[in-house]
Each structure stands twice: as C-alpha cells, then as structure tokens.
Amino acid sequence: MIVLRLALQSLRNRWLTATLTVFAIAVSIMLLLGVEKVRAGARQSFADTISGTDLIVGARSGSIQLLLYAVFRIGNATNNITWPSYQDIASRPEIAWVVPLSLGDSHRGFRVLGTTPDYFTHYKYRQTHGLAFASGAPFADLFDAVVGADVAAALGYKVGDRIIVSHGLGAVAFVEHDDKPFRVSGVLEKTGTPVDRTVHVSLEAIEAIHVDWQSGGRVPGQSVSADDVRRMDLKPKAITAALIGLKSRLATFRVQRSINEYRAEPLSAILPGAALQELWGLVGTAETALKAVSAMVVATALLGMVTMILTTLNERRREMAILRSVGARPRTVLGLLMAEAGVLTATGIALGVVLLYAALLVLQPYVDATYGLHLPIEPPKPAELATLATIAIAGCLAGLLPALRAYRLSLADGMTVRT
Amino acid sequence: MVAATSKPRAETPDVIAMSDVRFVWPGRNAFSLAVDSFALPAAKRILLIGPSGSGKSTFLSLICGIVAPQSGRIEILGTDITRLPASARDGFRAEHFGIIFQIFNLLPYGTVIDNVLLPLSFAPNRRKRATAKGSAEDEAVRLLTRLGLEPNLTRGHSAANLSVGQQQRVAAARALIGSPEVIVADEPTSALDRNRQAAFLDLLFTEVAEAGATLIMVSHDESLAPRFDQVMQLDEIATSRQGADP
Secondary structure (H helix, E strand, O other): OHHHHHHHHHHHHOHHHHHHHHHHHHHHHHHHHHHHHHHHHHHHHHHHHOEOOOEEEEEOOOHHHHHHHHHOOOOOOOOOEEHHHHHHHHOOOOEEEEEEEEEEEEEOOEEEEEEOOHHHHHOEEOOOEEOOEEEEOOOOOOOEEEEOHHHHHHHOOOOOOEEOOEEOOOOOOOOEOOOOOEEEEEEEOOOOOHHHHEEEEEHHHHHHHOOOEEOOEEOOOOOOOHHHHHOOOOOOOEEOEEEEEEOOHHHHHHHHHHHHOOOOOOEEEEOHHHHHHHHHHHHHHHHHHHHHHHHHHHHHHHHHHHHHHHHHHHHHHHHHHHHHHOOOOHHHHHHHHHHHHHHHHHHHHHHHHHHHHHHHHHHHHHHHHHHOOOOOOOOOOHHHHHHHHHHHHHHHHHOHHHHHHHHHHHHHHOOOOOO | OOOOOOOOOOOOOOOEEEEEEEEEOOOOOOEEEEEEEEEEOOOOEEEEEOOOOOOHHHHHHHHOOOOOOOEEEEEEOOEEHHHOOHHHHHHHHHHHEEEEOOOOOOOOOOEHHHHHHHHHHOOHHHHHHHOOOOOHHHHHHHHHHHOOOOHHHOOOOEHHHOOHHHHHHHHHHHHHOOOOOEEEEEOOOOOOOHHHHHHHHHHHHHHHHHHOOEEEEEEOOHHHHHHOOEEEEHHHHEEEEEOOOO
C-alpha cells in the first residue's frame, strides 16, 4: 500500500512533533494505568493484612475505627475490654482461638503491641502466610520483645539488643519506661503489613511496665524495680482488642451478635472483610476523583494530538491536492488523517504500557520497602484492556476533527496547489 | 453525444466536449465560470492561453472532475462525468488523466519512485498497462530515464532534494505512467528558465506522442504557441466572473 507508506513517511517527516505527541499520550496512559495499579495494590495490601481472622472484638465503636486501630495501628482505641469479659468471651465453645491485643505504648515511633505467643501462630496475612522469624524466637521472658522487619531495619536491631519502651505513641518520647528495659528475642520476616512496624511484647510485660504508673505518669516516690516486678501478679486488667478464630464460619454471625449484645460492658465484634468494604465505601470518592483526573489527563493528551494534526493541515494542503489529482477520493484523505491519529494514539498507548511496566520493575522494591505497598507486576486485566481499547477508539474519533477539516479544504481547493 | 459541437460525430469521440456548463464555487468569494460549447479533438497538442484570474484552475478542476458543475454536460472520452457520482469521477480521473502542476508536484517525504507510482494505487487499469512489460518500478525508472532524470536519482532517492527541473520531470513521469489518455499540464514550465523550458517540452511531447495521449497545456505565455497543434484562448471558451451568478 503505497498510500499508507506515504502517510507513514509523512508522519516520519514530522517526527519531532509526532514523537512529543506520542510521549504525551504515553505519559497520560501510564498515569491512568498507574493510578489503577496503586489503587488496586493499596486495596489488596489492606485486604492482605489480615486473613484467617473471623472476628475482631473491641470496645464499642465504629467498625472502621476498630479495624483501623486493631489491625492497621491507625488511630487509638476509645476504650478497653476488661480482662474478665475477655476471658468470658474466650471460653465460648464456638471459638477455636483468640489472641488478645494491648496497644498504647511505643518505641521510637513504632507501636508496641502486647499479646500472647499465640499471635505468632494465628496471625495470617496474604491469605495463608503466617509470621516467620528471620532470627530468634517468640518472647519467653517477661522483658523479651519481638520486633518487626521494618523496626529491625530502621533501628538496626538484632537479637540480644536492649531497648526501652516509651509511654504514649509519639516518635519523641517524654516519659520512658527506662527502668524496665527489654531484650530483643526475635526479629520477624518482612510481611508487607503493619506487623513490620510493630514491637511485640507479652501482655504481662505491658502490665509490668505500668505497675508503678497511674493516670499516664509515674507515681512519685514509688518505684518498683524490674526484679521486684517479676514477683508481682501481672495478670492484665484490660486489653485493647482481640482477634478471634472460630471453629466453624457458620457461627460467625451468632457469635458477633452475642458479643454486640454483651451485657457486662459495651463491646463490638466486626468481620474484617465487611469492615474493609465499609472503608472502601468511604475512600471510594477519592478513588473516583483520582480516576477522573487521570482520565482528563488522557483527554488533554488527545486534544494535544488533534492540535498537532490541525496545525500541520495548512502545510499539507499541497499533499491533499496532489493526492486528489492522482485520483484519491476525499474519503481517502479523510481516512489518511484518521489513520494518522489512530497510529499516534496506538503508539502512545503501547509506549505508555511499556513505560508503566518499566517503572513498576524499577520502583516496585522501593515502594514495597517504603510504603509497605506491594504492586504486583502482572499482565493487564480485561478491564484495563477495555479502557485502552476505548482510548484507541477515542483517538481515532478525535482524528475526525482535523480529518473533516482536511476533507472540506481538499474539496474547496480543487486543482489548486496551495503553498 | 457532442451535440453542442458543430463537428460531425467521429470514429473516436472528442477528448473533451462541454455544453451549457455553469459552475459557481461554493463559499464566500464566489467565482463563477460558464462554458456554452467547447470541443477538443483527440491526440493533439493543445495550448490553452489564459491570463491568471481567467478561471484556468476552475476550468481544469471541471474537466478533471475534481468539481462538478451545477448544470451542463462535460464529456470526457465519451463519458459524461457530470452524471458520475463523486467517487466514480475520482476513479475516472485516476484512470484517464495525468496531471502536472506548475510547481510543488511531489510529496517531499516520499521517494522518487513512490511519487511516480502514486496514481497506480487508484487506477487498476493503468497499473495493468504499466506492468504489462515488467514491474511498475521498472516502468517508472524507464520513464524517468526517458525524461532525462539522472539514473542515480531514480531508485530509492528522496523527492525532497531535487531541483525544480528534476521535480517537473518526476511529475511528468507520474502523469505518463500507465498511459492515460489525457495529460493536463498547468503551466509546467513557468518555474524553469528558457533553455530548460524547451528541453522539458521536447521530452514531454515525445513521451506524450509515444503514449498516444492528448496534451492539454495551460499557460499565459503565448510564445509557446508555435509548438502546439492548436491554440485556444480560454476567455473565448469560457466566461468567468467574480460573483455567484454565472
């Protein structure tokens, strides 16, 4: 096809503007697909953070709030669960396992979680993955601590190091439990979940460091040494939340209802999946806004292409007149310009996809390490392919604008070769 | 068939026969052209003399079928092209016309050969004739050589850096390839100096004669007249005026 070859040569003749146009489209495509990737990655990352837990129990509050502080360490608990209530719920026959969580202290900006060694066996992420130790073992002694991978990496901790836990959650601590230092007993493997940024200690240890405290401060003149504390009764008075695994999933709603109607104190039990859905409902608007913005960027790139083709039309009236004189129909001229728009759009889309995957390959480890966000490198999903096809069609249709103008010009010019 | 001409109906029809043609360009600067009666016999070299603004381009657009008149008949080689739909007129032009413009004849980004072969994409019969003795490329090279283009400029060479004279030779080869019946040349030599003008016309005449085609050349230069079989004044054929009323 000599006409098609000439059309491509014409495009190559204007390679600089054509290349820039293709790049503009490619970057917009990269943005559009990238936003979708990050969105899906973030959702997956959230959804992957907790698996295998049927119910989360905490003091009565909204389900999103309970999910956020119990699992994602975002925000704070409004209230606690008393230890008797916890034990009462834990003894229910439908319950296979229960892991208590006690929050409220921090270590150099990382949250400290009081729990039991069961946490390391029952906590699951990414469907079936359990926690594994990179080195060391779960806490055995009262003042043992297990640190997450990010904590170990950021602070350079290894098994045997001594650390001091601060009261409260700020990165800069004003009151420290410096009379009761901890020893790192284990370092966890990287999970890509908030576990990586958590210091784990036993429930008794949380109790022990607060034994001589009242109302968030040390009681003046009353100091209990670390050795004395070991001889005290360290049974917890309250915990923040609990993860529950049931023997049968069929019992989920029954157990949930009975906890929600618990008489001794106001409690909430939530299904992690349902709470996540609620959360997506909340952030859905922001996601839609992001999508709309990236769609507008694509539209801008296509407009740029139309402008580029339109500005070349005048200098190409000669080309049109020559083509018409050798017998090309106005339709052919129209088709050529639409084909040009189509080629530019298709090339832009292809380049955009290539750029996106290149960026993913380069940035994936960094994003994973910095934001705990795992962006999977996988072939485009059918929905994404449909989006790309829609953009390709939109590009060809956008080409109609200059094409129709060229059509009109070539009819009006007749045999005259304009320069 | 050629009712408007006084000549009796010949064995071969006139190349062009026009009668009662009225045409107005659409748009703001309406320019109209009227041809009451005009006939052009076949296989001749005809010079149409017309100063600029006399409606040359409009006249050529009409006989080439790029535009259609609002009324009247235009018969080309016995076919009334005003009755053809627009796309059929385009196909008719591709098959039967070779057109040489005054200047800017070539697609600058294409090769010389591609420029010459361009009409064949739209004219299957011309392609058949052009490939009767070999490949279309060989025929293009043969024509270019006959028209005096240096051999190193033919194959694979870009059309962008040819001189004006060389460009006109390539344009002539494009008009001649596949032997169309009518060659229309719109002041093809006006951009050339006297010597080159004569040389170009010599080559063009030879090739047109060999193809048995009719050459219709339009010019404002009356000094070319002795070299043509017939000279006609465009303003005697057509009346043109600025305004919507033909």
